[in-house]
Amino acid sequence: MASTVWFTDLSSRPGNSLLDKTAALLRAAGIRKHVSPGDLTAVKLHFGEKGNTAFLRPIYLRKVVEEVAAAGGKPFLTDTNTLYIGGRSNAVDHLTTAITNGFAYAVAGAPVVIADGLRGESAVRVPVPGRFFREVSIGAEIARADAMIVATHFKGHEISGFGGALKNLGMGCASRSGKLAQHSTVAPTVAQTGCTGCGTCVAHCPAGAIALRDAKAFISPGVCIGCADCIVVCPEGAVRVNWNEASPLVQGKMVEHALGAVSGKKSPPLCLSFVTQVSPFCDCYGSNDLPIAPDVGILASADPVALDQACADLVIRAAGKDPFRERHPGVDWTVQLSCAEELGLGTRSYRLETL
Ligand code: SF4
Numbered sequence: 001m002a003s004t005v006w007f008t009d010l011s012s013r014p015g016n017s018l019l020d021k022t023a024a025l026l027r028a029a030g031i032r033k034h035v036s037p038g039d040l041t042a043v044k045l046h047f048g049e050k051g052n053t054a055f056l057r058p059i060y061l062r063k064v065v066e067e068v069a070a071a072g073g074k075p076f077l078t079d080t081n082t083l084y085i086g087g088r089s090n091a092v093d094h095l096t097t098a099i100t101n102g103f104a105y106a107v108a109g110a111p112v113v114i115a116d117g118l119r120g121e122s123a124v125r126v127p128v129p130g131r132f133f134r135e136v137s138i139g140a141e142i143a144r145a146d147a148m149i150v151a152t153h154f155k156g157h158e159i160s161g162f163g164g165a166l167k168n169l170g171m172g173c174a175s176r177s178g179k180l181a182q183h184s185t186v187a188p189t190v191a192q193t194g195c196t197g198c199g200t201c202v203a204h205c206p207a208g209a210i211a212l213r214d215a216k217a218f219i220s221p222g223v224c225i226g227c228a229d230c231i232v233v234c235p236e237g238a239v240r241v242n243w244n245e246a247s248p249l250v251q252g253k254m255v256e257h258a259l260g261a262v263s264g265k266k267s268p269p270l271c272l273s274f275v276t277q278v279s280p281f282c283d284c285y286g287s288n289d290l291p292i293a294p295d296v297g298i299l300a301s302a303d304p305v306a307l308d309q310a311c312a313d314l315v316i317r318a319a320g321k322d323p324f325r326e327r328h329p330g331v332d333w334t335v336q337l338s339c340a341e342e343l344g345l346g347t348r349s350y351r352l353e354t355l
């Protein structure tokens, strides 16, 4: 059976601004079926890397926050720490970046809670019936939230072709170890030239997988449990991820994490996607290139698979070509949709309801 995807274009007039239309979209999509009075509600988004300007504008999040509050929920804005070392790899840097990019309480109307804690070690293992995983590691405060709204900037992505709701759920809700499990099949390695032999990683490794030899750190791959802590605690940035997993496998693993992220909630998350400033790459980059498609509009659905399919279809129609395949020719973005459909996360068939 087809899922309903709600859509509004970007036309507006006095008394019916894009903020008003965002609120109307959430109400049409049935936000009160997804958020109940008293629910601690995770509003999952990407705060944008420092220097990026394509991420969702905070004033739209304020509207989401107001609608969650109107439904009786207690909203908080959230994301997980990154696997790579950057402006969002621990909670202190992440909060600072979020506030720098405008996600202060005074603007968004809700607090920011980094879902996997100070160093990305706060996670919950969630069972999933996956092809790759029997359980996945999800940021604790997302897993523990009563309800969730998934607010996504729909754009291109170098590994998955596009980054939509499924990516926001799968990669975005995974803890650091969950992200490592999606991107790599082998243990991190230490770049010997960068290592000063300080021993910080040795002290932090929960598996005792790291040893110092001649004042350089070495990781035993057979002992490593893939927690990824060493990557973020190294003050020299000398511990490197082996980004060795191919796109179709990352997409398959990503949607198994997406299933883990939505599991255990009283109601499935309501997903809201902004198909605007469709940049070629992820908002994790510290810059964003020219958009690869015209702005399309704002969409909402309880079905992340249908939502991503509809966003992709509308982008292709507006661009007159598939800009994701053109920009990332080696990537088949349909893999994430078909794998998610197989897992029961939703359906690729949808009915577009226009507001
Ligand atoms: S924390 Fe970094 S610099 Fe220190 S020993 Fe480990 S790899 Fe080397």
Ligand code: SF4
Binding pocket: 187, 188, 204, 205, 206, 207, 208, 209, 210, 219, 223, 224, 225, 226, 227, 228, 229, 230, 231
């Ligand atoms: S990933 Fe975790 S278990 Fe593996 S070496 Fe690094 S700190 Fe140790």
